[in-house]
Amino acid sequence: MSSVAAGYLPILLFLGIALALSSAFVILPMIVSRFTGAHQPDPAKLAEYECGFPAFEDARAQFDVRFYLVAILFIVFDLEAAFLFPWAVSLDFTKWPGWIAMMVFLAELGLGLAYAWKKGALEWE
Incomplete structure (x- = not known):
């Protein structure tokens, strides 16, 4: 067996064991x-369990666009939190340029939030 193929043997063993265990x-x-x-299959076990009552509308019903706007805003600010932790950890390495870059990033997010707020994307009737 060549040395290149021998280098892949541990990976193949790991994948084989992972596949066997997951199966x-x-x-x-x-x-x-x-x-x-x-x-013991039973109709009660197969019934709706998320909301407690059968669905009364079509599953392909359209949602209000404000629902999607709130979801997108949630994703944006969730990603902001995901970027803040590594930035805070590496701040001693990046020093002032890293701090300034994050302040620009936060200012852009703040402007986006102000714009969405002004347009009424956060208001629910």
Whole structure:
């Protein structure tokens, strides 16, 4: 076996073990439930469980565009929080240029929030 192929052997072993374990964690509980009698399909088990009552409208109903605006704003500010932690950790390395860059980033987000607020994207009727 060449040295290049031998370098990939640990990775292939790891992938094989991961595939075997993940398959076992999915298939074995189904097999055990069949043999132990825990598999008892019932209409009550297959009913709606998220809201507690059957759906009364079509699943393809249109949503108000404000729902999407709020969702996009949530994603933007969630990503902001994801950027703030690594920035704070590396601030001793980046010094003033890193601090100034983050302040520009936060100012842009603040301007975007002010714009969305002014346009009424955050108001719900």
